[in-house]
Amino acid sequence: MHIDSGNMILFKKAQELQVVKTPETLTDRELTRALRDAIIAEEGAIKQYETVVDAANNDDVKKVLQSIADEEKVHVGELQKLLDRLLSDEKDFLEKGSEEVEKDLGENDSETENGQNNAQE
Numbered sequence: 001m002h003i004d005s006g007n008m009i010l011f012k013k014a015q016e017l018q019v020v021k022t023p024e025t026l027t028d029r030e031l032t033r034a035l036r037d038a039i040i041a042e043e044g045a046i047k048q049y050e051t052v053v054d055a056a057n058n059d060d061v062k063k064v065l066q067s068i069a070d071e072e073k074v075h076v077g078e079l080q081k082l083l084d085r086l087l088s089d090e091k092d093f094l095e096k097g098s099e100e101v102e103k104d105l106g107e108n109d110s111e112t113e114n115g116q117n118n119a120q121e
Helices: 028-055 059-086 090-120
Strands: 002-005 008-013 016-021
Touching: 028 059, 059 090
Parallel strands: none
Antiparallel strands: 002 008, 008 016
């Protein structure tokens, strides 16, 4: 049973009647939060599936769950692309973060080499 009464929709589900409010239009900021929440949920699903894959000893289960985890990774990419389109500066922030990691790793590699050189001397 489905009854649309203006702003409210009633659904008959099994023997339970649920009242669901029609969602209001999201602002861009709310939509951004919703997309970020969706990315977090997808990442959580990836972690869950891959944890089971790592612990399972059944090759069929491992294969199917890894495939599902890989699908979730595609979803992350799709959601990120939507964020990129919605937020003009999103790519700039991601690139800045990437550059900071490269800079940090470059400095750490030099420090590691110097540390190893000093230890050998």
